Amino acid sequence: MKHLKSLNKKAQLINQAVSPEEVEDVVAMQTVVGCTATTDPGWELDPFGGLGSLCQPMESDLYGCADACWWPAQVPDTMHTYPDWGKDVAKANEDWRKLDGIFEDGE
Amino acid sequence: MKLKNVLKSAGVLGAVGLGSLASQAVADQEFLLTITRPNQLHVIDMSSNTIARTCDIPGPFGTGSIALSPDNTHAYVLSNGTKDVYGFDIRNCDITFKAEQSSPTEQVISMQSIAVSADGKELYTVQNPIKKLSDRFEVEQPRLAVFNIKDGMDAKVVRTFPVDRRITKIAVTDQNEVILGGADLKGINPKTGEVRMVSKLASWEKGPLWLPPDAFAMHSQGEQMHEYIMPYVTAKFDSEEWNFETAEWWWGISRVDLKTGKATRDEVLPFQFIIFNFVADPRNPDILYGSFNTLSKHDISKKETLIVHEMPHTYYDLNISGDGKTLYVGGTSSDISIHDSDTLEKIGSIQLTGDMSTSDLRVATIRN
Numbered sequence: 001m002k003h004l005k006s007l008n009k010k011a012q013l014i015n016q017a018v019s020p021e022e023v024e025d026v027v028a029m030q031t032v033v034g035c036t037a038t039t040d041p042g043w044e045l046d047p048f049g050g051l052g053s054l055c056q057p058m059e060s061d062l063y064g065c066a067d068a069c070w071w072p073a074q075v076p077d078t079m080h081t082y083p084d085w086g087k088d089v090a091k092a093n094e095d096w097r098k099l100d101g102i103f104e105d106g107e
Numbered sequence: 108m109k110l111k112n113v114l115k116s117a118g119v120l121g122a123v124g125l126g127s128l129a130s131q132a133v134a135d136q137e138f139l140l141t142i143t144r145p146n147q148l149h150v151i152d153m154s155s156n157t158i159a160r161t162c163d164i165p166g167p168f169g170t171g172s173i174a175l176s177p178d179n180t181h182a183y184v185l186s187n188g189t190k191d192v193y194g195f196d197i198r199n200c201d202i203t204f205k206a207e208q209s210s211p212t213e214q215v216i217s218m219q220s221i222a223v224s225a226d227g228k229e230l231y232t233v234q235n236p237i238k239k240l241s242d243r244f245e246v247e248q249p250r251l252a253v254f255n256i257k258d259g260m261d262a263k264v265v266r267t268f269p270v271d272r273r274i275t276k277i278a279v280t281d282q283n284e285v286i287l288g289g290a291d292l293k294g295i296n297p298k299t300g301e302v303r304m305v306s307k308l309a310s311w312e313k314g315p316l317w318l319p320p321d322a323f324a325m326h327s328q329g330e331q332m333h334e335y336i337m338p339y340v341t342a343k344f345d346s347e348e349w350n351f352e353t354a355e356w357w358w359g360i361s362r363v364d365l366k367t368g369k370a371t372r373d374e375v376l377p378f379q380f381i382i383f384n385f386v387a388d389p390r391n392p393d394i395l396y397g398s399f400n401t402l403s404k405h406d407i408s409k410k411e412t413l414i415v416h417e418m419p420h421t422y423y424d425l426n427i428s429g430d431g432k433t434l435y436v437g438g439t440s441s442d443i444s445i446h447d448s449d450t451l452e453k454i455g456s457i458q459l460t461g462d463m464s465t466s467d468l469r470v471a472t473i474r475n
Contacts, residue, residue, distance in 0.1 A: 010242050046381070053381045055421040056400055060439040063144060063464035064423060068170050068218070068325070070465075079188045079216070090144045090461030091441045092418075099121055 045075040059093040062086075076102050128411065129234075137428060138197060139435055140182055140469040141443070148184060150197045153428060153435075153470070156445060156455055162200035164193055171466025174221040174230070175258075177328070178473035181223075183230055190216050192232060197471060206254050206262040208232065212239050214264035219275040219325060223256070224297070225283040230254040231297060233274045233287065234267070249274065251285060268300030275324040278335040278369040287326035288337050292361050292370060306361045306370040308339060313378055318342040318349075322357060323383065326424045326438075329471045330388040331431075335363040337455035338385055340378055360385060360395075360407075375407040380415075383438075384424040388448065390431040398425040398436050402444075403453050416451035418444065426468045437468040 004043035006012045012089040043065075055061030065084060076082040082102060089095040131367030137153040146169070149160040166187035174183045181203060183194045183330075196203025208215035213236050222235035236247040253266040274289040275413065284294040287302075290309035295302045308320050320339035327335050342354040356378035363370045375395070382397035393408040400421050404414040427448065434451070437443040441462050445455035 013242070018216055053400065055439070057420060060420045062463050063168075064439055069466045078168070079170075084190060086144065087167075092462055093440055 062092045132172045136473045138471045142466040143459045173467040173469045177227045205260045220277045222277045222279045276327045280365045306372045326384045328426045332367045332387045337361040388431045398422045414451045
């Protein structure tokens with residue numbers, strides 16, 4: 001960074017941030033919910049290392065993971081980023097085909 | 108509630124005789140409340156297990172968190188991605204309260220945290236604010252926000268007090284202390300902001316052989332017992348080597364009696380399968396029922412699981428009738444499964460118009 005000169009205010013802020021004494025404390029997640037709870041059933045393995053304690057079927061769990069931003073890597077986050085993802089699908093187990101994947105390039 | 112409204116809500120005027128009409132006129136009315144996608148509050152008559160009315164909630168779905176007024180005639184719900192609060196008269200679906208918590212420069216999310224004061228005059232949320240600056244977001248200190256319910260459709264915050272991060276489910280005691288479910292269970296005086304420890308969890312002092320608890324505070328359906336239950340999982344190791352294979356795994360609960368504000372915390376059952384939520388039998392506080400991929404019945408005085416009933420799909424939460432005889436299991440999909448609490452056998456179902464997702468399953472008892 002010492003060979004780069006900051007030209008605008010945002011770049012100056014970045015320069016300040018990389019200075020160790022300027023780095024703000026990392027704050028904890030806002031809520032308990034999230035991927036960190038070790039006994040929550042996930043999307044790959046349950047707490048016992050198997051599949052039997054995952055949510056079943058996964059359509060039952062889709063909105064529960066999306067609406068509360070529970071598993072934002074596995075299911076679109078309808079609270080913040082993709083609020084319309086399930087807009088026309090009231091029942092995921094009936095209309096799961098309409099719940100499409102998210103593609104950042106829009107394809 | 109007037110007799111005419113009781114009969115209309117039950118939808119059984121033509122099906123009952125005069126004698127039962129007289130008994131209904133004086134009986135308490137139990138209603139099961141839940142929210143489904145796209146965003147509707149359902150008021151279900153628990154005497155007939157039919158939907159009495161469905162109230163449209165403005166805005167997009169907001170995780171389905173519901174708080175009841177002390178007389179149970181009004182329900183307050185989080186909507187619009189949990190940014191806004193709406194209040195409904197559940198007897199007619201009239202919207203009586205609205206509070207928009209966010210502004211153009213500050214986004215405010217309340218993760219499940221909504222409750223009504225013991226006197227019914229104030230509404231509490233825990234606000235998680237983020238300042239929206241032109242070039243960045245800044246995470247602000249979470250706060251307890253107080254609204255006056257009489258302010259109606261344009262309610263603004265009247266007081267705030269700083270609280271911990273990671274608070275989800277909250278409840279109010281009869282002494283009007285707000286129980287804050289987070290890393291630890293704390294209580295806050297909503298007049299002064301004074302905070303006290305109610306029950307330690309993350310900061311408990313059980314020694315080096317115990318795994319720090321992993322708590323779950325998404326739902327609490329203790330209306331029938333007037334209590335707040337937060338389940339947690341922990342493990343007791345046989346040495347400080349922390350061998351997870353040989354550890355004893357336990358379900359525990361932090362339990363707050365909302366009549367007194369007194370709390371207990373104990374390991375109550377061996378951890379054998381996932382349970383998302385517990386509800387106690389109003390006839391015996393040692394009998395708990397749990398839901399997830401199974402519906403289960405437990406006697407915590409003996410630390411025993413009594414019955415396990417396999418469910419056809421996952422259900423996040425459950426509640427129970429006032430007489431303790433009937434269990435309602437819901438959350439996730441669009442059906443509430445009804446079970447006999449003695450045998451856990453399925454005895455009925457209520458089909459809803461959309462998925463419940465993470466919604467509460469609350470019981471509102473309107474006393475005549």
